[in-house]
Amino acid sequence: MPKGYSIVDKRVAEELYLLKCSLLPGEFLSFQQFLTPEESEGWSNYLDRYLELSATEDHSQLPSPYFCVGINNARLWIDVRYPIDTSPNRLLPVVTIKGEDITRDEQERWQSVIRERNEEVKDSEFPTYELISTHLLPQLHGEVSGQCDGSPQKDTNTAIFSQNAIGTTSTTYHALLTSHHLISPTKRKNLQQWSSQLHVTGFAKVGYPGCIYCEGAQEQVEEFVANTSGK
Template sequence: VSTEMYNLEHQLRELQLIRCSLLPGEAFSFVLSPEDTAIWSSLLDALDNGVDGEIEMPAKGTSLCSARFSVRTPGSPVWFEAQVPEGPLQCSDVLVRGENISRYQQEHWQSIVSQSTAEVRDSEFPIYELFSLHLLPRLHEYDGDKHSPTSAGTPSEIHAHRPEIFHALLTSHHLVSVTKRKLMKGWSSDLHITGFAKVGYPGLIYAEGEKENVEEFVKNVKAMNWLALRVRFIEQVAAPAQTANAGDEWMEVQKISEVLELMRKKGRESCVTNHGIGSSSST
């Protein structure tokens, strides 16, 4: 058996494993031209039908392109696209695709792909293991968290189990780094945090959300390199003024007066003025 034929059979075996491992609703499709899709589909069908001896290379003059494919899960805005390695013990790049996903989400999933790829790199069928053992389970978990109701029961039960709302205030010598600002915006989205960052000198960060999420947000912020970062407080909101509106989100401001105005609207101006930031008479 020629090396070329051996590699082709190995690619087909990996494609077969991937297709056979899919759960109901998961969709496999080639990302190729109609002509190339027809060639790869016929080769794969021959293998599926148990006619290994009938698998043949395309006729001379017909080039066989690399097999690119995608796998999607039902209703997910994120899916993966990959190229089947051309031989054993090889691992090709896997790309994250999506509809209306943020750049942070794209980078988050690409990081998961990179970490998972390192774990399967020495496998005989690395792309198969990457999809079946790592990426698709993580994607189902992500979709489940996204679409599951946050609580169940009667309105009184929901009210009784309403999560604790916390807020936190952090200050630093300055906040200029574009990287830090992008990371905080991404974390605020993932952790459902509302609040703001006052950029420039000094730097100021205010976050509000569920207790565990605020604590995680503060932990992430502290893990970055800062000059004179101080956590002024992280505590339960005594009396949440209102449920977060659809328009509430993470934002950036440039001036202390803007900070005071935002906190005044929340009825919490003293939360910053008591720490020597601005004054209640500032405008």
């Protein structure tokens, strides 16, 4: 096995796929800054095919994950590096904030935030996903807006459904569903598929708790709710 390579742990891969699916317009996840073009393409292809992969497929030629997450045209981004040893006691990556002209004071403030938030998410099923999507990305958005003061932002990670709402109906119906959490990549993929098929529009708040809202014609909204509640 080449140096620096290891079999990808299923939980690490699931977190990366969940994080990729959770990004909002204007946000990015990139391997290109840290890996070779071949390694970056390998990871991109792996995440694109994640739901199709068999449990026995050999992933030993994938490098240990090393990537950045951020907002387009922002001067700061989140640097995420998993250790080569992905044994169960080494699943948490090293997460830092990097950026253009970042000062020592800024870096220390961000590392303090990361330490505090790591304590909050350490018992989560997907700690790295929660750290980035629930805490760090909202604060980066606050930084971009000139609102970041070092306190956790209250923004939530929200994904938009299909915009193909039916415009011919005279009455628009609405539905709001809540749940303890909404983190499953499969569930979120199904929501996108159902909203497109049924021509409803809406959004989902990912994380703890989960929230799903949709609007459209009565029959389509009722079917969407039935699909969402039953699967």
